[in-house]
Amino acid sequence: MALTPKRPTRPRGYPLIGQLPGMTNAPALFLQLAARHPGEVIEVGLGVSSIFLTTHPDHAQRVLMDNYRNYTKQAPMWRPLRRFAGNGLLTAEGDSWLRNRRLIQPLFGSKQLTGLAEQMIEVAEQEAERLSEHVDGAPIDMDLEMITTTQRIILATMFGTSLPQQQLHALAQAVLDSFKAINIRMLLYFVPDVLLPGERTLRQSLATIDQSIAGLIAERRRRPAERDDLLSLLLAVRDEDGEAMSDRQLRDELVTMFVAGNETTAITMTWLFHLLDQNPEVDARVRAELDAVLGDDPLTPENIRALDYCRRAVQEAHRMYPPSWLIPRRAEQADEVGGYAIPAGATVVVSQYVLHHDASTWESPEVFDPDRFLPERVEQRSRYSYIPFGSGPRQCIGNNFAVLEALIILAAMHRRMRARLVPGHVVVPQAALTLRPKHGLKMTLHPV
Template sequence: MMRRAPGPRPHQIPGLLRLAVSDPLRSMYQTVSRYGDVVRVPLAPGRGIHLFCRPEHAEHILVDREQRYGKAFTYRPLREWIGLGLITSDGELWERQRRLIQPLFSHRRVETLRPLMVASVERMLDEWDRRPDGTVVDATGAMSGLTLDIVGASLFGADLTGDRDSVYHAVETLQDAVTKVIKNPLTWISPRAARRTSPGFRQWDKAKDTIDQVVARVIADRAEGSAGPGRQPAGRDLLDALLAARHEDGSALDPRQLRDEIVTFFMAGHETSATCLAWTFYLLSTAPEARARLEEEVDKVLAGRPPGPEDTEQLVWTRAVLNESLRLFPPVWTVERDAAADDEVGGWPVRAGDTVITPPYLVHRHPGVWESPEAFDPARFLPERSAGRSRHAFIPFGGGKRGCIGNAFALIEVVVALAMITQRYRLDLLPGFEPVPKVTVTLRPLHEMAMTLRRRVP
């Protein structure tokens, strides 16, 4: 008889699935607490879901044996929204897309976009300066507007400042809708049927149209030669590369593929960074000593100027704060793959057709790797405390060939934003408000993160 990983018995599965639908994080915590770092949930004869929670499991699935695993069935509803872009595609199509786009996200190339990032943060800070001291803002919405501005200017040469509110609410609606569809059993059969039988699908269509209209305008403006503030020279940005891309037969990307690629980077490029920044300001508001150290570093290293490439290595605590925020609240909180071939992970068998889940949210909080894993402690990312730690104990951008292509872009973006905001403002959470995670495609705060803006005098 084949060895099986520990897990619930058949009569326990309905209750477990109900909890997974209502509270996925609690469900995972309870399951791992009861059965250990490896759990198998049998869902059908010959098919199961496996939960793997250790860094070496992540390394095996995402790096060492990545060719044995493809995008999981849970990506199907996402394809209904963003199409077959780099996040949702697989196989030969994914390989072509990756070859086309990878050079645009090299560290050297992304550094040329830094002035556009700085200009976007300056525009937001100038808006804040016109408000009375003590104004209350929704940090999640504010960071979404900022990162949308950055993505529009740096990747698509477009001014999206007028689209902030509509895009923010459209993304929220679509994430909620995708999550509902994933929880619908019909997802296993037909994602389109699942969407039509999930509550709120009409709002889904309206939100998707909002995004598509913005993307269509961006393409049309480029065709007409229009540009957003500080646009890169022709041929330099992502949109230019997509418009110039050619298949082996010399044909250009068809309109549908062009749309899918733009929507993918349009959404992924701003949503995850916005979520990271919002959680970071929340965590800093609860840790006065960590925030004071951040302010001291920013004032000393930058002396009032924007952060340049030469400052990145000096902003050690700034980067540690952001890494600790990504550890506790990874925007991409779970990574799921379907096994294309039989395998063995950590000594436990995985059969072709099984789904494996490696959640960064749990890997980042594994008590065997992280001391006091629930605590906000940026010092754990300082060099002297990071030595010897598995690189796959911290996987906010995934890993291996399928790791996030935009990680260099995102890290420069959030360092620039955090440093420049800290130079001029403190954000304090309103008394009595405690944000909780909202589990959708990304790990957003459940409610508006109301914070008070206070001007700093360095």
């Protein structure tokens, strides 16, 4: 006789509004709830609505892999992002998503990544030289500096270096302004857009994005690039019927790539520099590997790929502070997750932050330990206990690009300078669509 599924746990909250106040500090709230109810599915009340928080790797496997077709991106938290990214790979569903995936997947193969890595290295070296001018100078905000660096890198890999810089800067600023407004709207998805701040700026920024990318596509069609960039590769792809991408699809994919290559890597590097400063033994091992593998040689795709310990440090930064810290899905039909009943239409959340800090999986989860990612230790864990780029068929196809970009920035900058946290500066995570330091990251730069 089959057991009746359990009702998800509903923690006590404020009258009428439930856990809504805690959503202003959502990672801490989710972690607290998961710690009090390990292995359970938790219904988090948000006033007029609720979300179902999963807390176990097996839950993630059910939602993201085993029954992924039932868990779509039609959850209301995704609606604001569609205003921004349209029907790109991040937000598309069904046949549209499958076509997009098949078209774009080859762009991130090893051959293409090697060519893109050469462009990344060129820009990263320039950015490292720029930041070297701040050595022994006034404090900088590493968060803002990493946004600038990754923005330049992703623009170069997307559009090359032959297009007007003023035009590219206007596009980048419009994307960042839009993303800030979308961040707010995703967490407060139950509030009408017009009642939230930044609606006028959002509309203006979206118009700028549309006009800018249309102009860039037209210019590239008139004048091909000297070497392949992502726009050139996207223009060249054809589906099984020989059809190219429409201008609208090109726009949506380029916006998606810009955010994935800029925002998430910038956050990764910000947290990584903080973690290395706070953990001198790890920092010493990172520097020792940079010296042993690179020495004074120029950076190349080959020697970057040989940085094993540095790669593990990036992976551990992704564990502790995953840039994308939650994955919302909509249950199209009623389901059972970990023995708990999920009603049709429910918003189900898999939180990387919760999974990556689960003490039953990770010993001393608040300790920065890159050796967690030695192969023999990885084999002992569920593959769904560590999912910084999601998992299952919808896993981010740019994961290798993102790790490669982070390694290149680390190698270019860390062998030139040391970054130290300004004494007294408070570092706490703030969650919206992504997870970044609430007050930025004030640091000073010093000679190696």
